Amino acid sequence: MRFLALALVGLLSLPAAASVKESEPQFKTIEAKHFTRAEGVELSPQFTDYLYAELRSELAKTKMFAQVIGEGEAVEDADAARSLVIEGMITEYKSGNVAKAVIIGFGAGMRSMKINATVKRRSDQVNLASVNVHIKISPRWREEIMAKAAAHDIAGEVKKALKQLAKNP
Amino acid sequence: MRFLRTLRMPAGFILLLAFSSAHADEPKPTTENTIHVQLPAPVTPQKFARPIHFFVPEVIDRSGNAQPTLVLREKGGVFLDRPPAQIAREAISQSLKAADLLAPDAASAELVLQVYLFHFGLAHGSGLDFFGKVDFAVTVKNLKTGESQQIQASGTSIAGLAVRKKNIQKNVQANIEAALEDAVRNLLRGTQLKEAIAALTKDSASARGVPVLMETAFFAIENRNRQQTLRKLYEEVT
Numbered sequence: 001m002r003f004l005a006l007a008l009v010g011l012l013s014l015p016a017a018a019s020v021k022e023s024e025p026q027f028k029t030i031e032a033k034h035f036t037r038a039e040g041v042e043l044s045p046q047f048t049d050y051l052y053a054e055l056r057s058e059l060a061k062t063k064m065f066a067q068v069i070g071e072g073e074a075v076e077d078a079d080a081a082r083s084l085v086i087e088g089m090i091t092e093y094k095s096g097n098v099a100k101a102v103i104i105g106f107g108a109g110m111r112s113m114k115i116n117a118t119v120k121r122r123s124d125q126v127n128l129a130s131v132n133v134h135i136k137i138s139p140r141w142r143e144e145i146m147a148k149a150a151a152h153d154i155a156g157e158v159k160k161a162l163k164q165l166a167k168n169p
Numbered sequence: 170m171r172f173l174r175t176l177r178m179p180a181g182f183i184l185l186l187a188f189s190s191a192h193a194d195e196p197k198p199t200t201e202n203t204i205h206v207q208l209p210a211p212v213t214p215q216k217f218a219r220p221i222h223f224f225v226p227e228v229i230d231r232s233g234n235a236q237p238t239l240v241l242r243e244k245g246g247v248f249l250d251r252p253p254a255q256i257a258r259e260a261i262s263q264s265l266k267a268a269d270l271l272a273p274d275a276a277s278a279e280l281v282l283q284v285y286l287f288h289f290g291l292a293h294g295s296g297l298d299f300f301g302k303v304d305f306a307v308t309v310k311n312l313k314t315g316e317s318q319q320i321q322a323s324g325t326s327i328a329g330l331a332v333r334k335k336n337i338q339k340n341v342q343a344n345i346e347a348a349l350e351d352a353v354r355n356l357l358r359g360t361q362l363k364e365a366i367a368a369l370t371k372d373s374a375s376a377r378g379v380p381v382l383m384e385t386a387f388f389a390i391e392n393r394n395r396q397q398t399l400r401k402l403y404e405e406v407t
Contacts, residue, residue, distance in 0.1 A: 046292060070323070072361055073358045144294055
C-alpha cells in the first residue's frame with residue numbers, strides 16, 4: 001500500500017518537474033537596441049523611445065529570455081553564446097488620411113508602418129531570425145498605439161522563429 | 170447702454186468662474202498624493218579590471234521642468250517626495266556603495282561621476298499604459314589628469330493603467346522605480362562606462378612605459394644593434 005502511494009506521488013510529480021523544465025528560459029539575455037529609421041520616415045522623436053520600451057516589455061512577456069537588457073549593457077563572457085541582440089529599422093511610414101478612411105473605408109487611408117528586425121547571437125553575430133512586420137491602424141489613433149502593436153508583433157514573430165530554430169537547428 | 174451694463178455682470182461672473190476652475194485644476198502636493206521613489210534593490214555594477222572608487226556630486230537637473238516633483242497632473246496629481254536630482258543621486262550612490270565602489274569625497278575618489286538629469290518620470294505614451302522614462306548624461310572625470318568623457322544612460326518602463334486613485338499612485342510609483350533601476354543599470358553595467366574608465370585610468374606602464382621602450386627599440390634597430398636592444402627590452406618588459 002505504501003509502495004503504491006509512493007508510486008502515485010512520483011507519477012503526479014513528473015508533469016510538474018517537466019513544466020519547471022519547460023518554463024526555464026531558452027536564452028540568458030537579449031539586448032534590445034533603438035530601431036533606426038530609413039530616410040523619409042517622419043515620426044516624432046519620442047516614438048523610437050516608446051517603441052524600444054514596448055519591445056523590451058513584450059520580449060520579457062515571451063519568457064524566452066532570462067533578462068531583457070538595455071542598449072549598450074555588458075554581458076558576462078560565459079553568457080555571450082546564449083545571449084541575443086535585436087536591432088531593426090523602420091523602413092516605411094505613412095501617416096494615413098482620415099477623409100479617405102471615412103469616405104472610402106476598406107483599408108484605404110490607414111496609417112501604416114513597416115519594420116525589419118534581425119536577431120543575432122551575441123558571441124559570433126550569427127543571424128538567427130529576420131522579422132518583417134507591417135502594421136496598419138486607423139489614422140485617428142496615436143502613433144504610439146502603432147508602436148505598441150508593432151512591438152507585440154515583433155516579439156511574437158521572434159518567439160516563433162526562435163522556437164522553430166530550436167526544433168530544427 | 171442698459172444692455173451693456175446687464176451684459177457686464179454675467180461676463181465678469183463667467184471670467185471669475187473660469188479662473189477659479191483653472192486654479193482648482195492645479196494639483197497641490199499633500200500626504201495622500203505624494204509617493205516615495207527609490208531603488209527596490211541596489212544595482213550590481215559590472216566588474217572592472219581593478220577596483221575603482223567613484224564620487225557622485227550633486228546631480229544637475231537639466232530637464233527644464235518647472236515642477237520637477239509633479240509626475241502626473243490628472244486625478245488630483247501625483248507628486249514625488251524629493252526632487253528627481255536627489256533621487257537619482259541616491260540611487261547611483263546606493264548602488265556604488267553596496268559594491269564598495271563609492272568614495273566618501275572627491276579628493277579620495279579616482280573618478281568623479283557628474284550626472285546631468287534630462288528626464289525623470291512619466292513620458293508621452295500611447296495612453297493605454299504608463300510610460301516611465303529616466304534619461305541622464307554623465308561626465309566621467311579623472312581629477313588628477315583633468316581628462317573627462319561623456320556617456321549616456323537611459324531607462325524605460327511600461328506599466329498598466331489604473332482607474333482608482335490609489336492604484337494609479339501604486340502603478341506610477343512602480344513604473345518610475347523600474348525606469349530608475351533600468352537607467353542606473355544601464356549606466357553601471359554599460360559598455361560606455363567601461364570604455365570611459367579604460368581611457369581615463371590608463372596604467373602608467375601602458376600609458377608611458379611601453380611606448381618609450383618601443384621607441385627605444387625602434388631607434389636601436391635603426392642603429393643596427395638589434396639583438397642587444399631587443400634582449401634588453403625583453404628583460405625590462407619581463
